[in-house]
Amino acid sequence: TVMSNHHLRNKELTLKAKGLLSQMLSLPEDWDYTLQGLSFINREKIDAIRTAVWELEKAGYITRRQGRDDKGQMTAIEYTIYEQPQPVSDYPTLENPTSGKPVSDFPTTEN
Numbered sequence: 760t761v762m763s764n765h766h767l768r769n770k771e772l773t774l775k776a777k778g779l780l781s782q783m784l785s786l787p788e789d790w791d792y793t794l795q796g797l798s799f800i801n802r803e804k805i806d807a808i809r810t811a812v813w814e815l816e817k818a819g820y821i822t823r824r825q826g827r828d829d830k831g832q833m834t835a836i837e838y839t840i841y842e843q844p845q846p847v848s849d850y851p852t853l854e855n856p857t858s859g860k861p862v863s864d865f866p867t868t869e870n
Contacts, residue, residue, distance in 0.1 A: 760785040763842035772818060775803075779811040780820055783840050792838045819844030 762784045767777055782801075783792065790796065794805045794812070801808065815821040820841050826834035 765843050766820060769818070769844075773811070773814060775807070776811045776814040776818070776820075779808065780815055780840070783821075784842060792840075793835070817847065819847045 762781065766772060766780050769777070779797070783797070786792075794808050797808045798805045812821060816823060822839045822845070824837045824839075826837050828834050
């Protein structure tokens with residue numbers, strides 16, 4: 760497998776995250792990228808895999824999207840894996856955003 764070595768030289772990533780990303784980039788696209796699937800082919804348990812995935816997501820090497828079926832029920836999480844980090848939004852967008860605290864159109868005035 761030919762891959763970029765950008766992540767291997769990234770001093771911000773732990774060795775665990777570098778190794779997991781290298782492994783994920785070497786696997787076929789139809790691989791079981793669930794935490795359980797990745798744990799199955801490694802010595803690390805699911806919690807260790809989870810922390811490495813979170814680190815890679817925070818650094819922009821992985822994005823996750825929750826899949827939904829026709830009835831709106833959750834299905835498998837879809838991972839996108841990048842050889843080079845992508846910009847990470849500080850404020851993730853939601854497909855069905857929830858309403859926050861309403862803002863008044865009429866500001867209060869002090870007497």
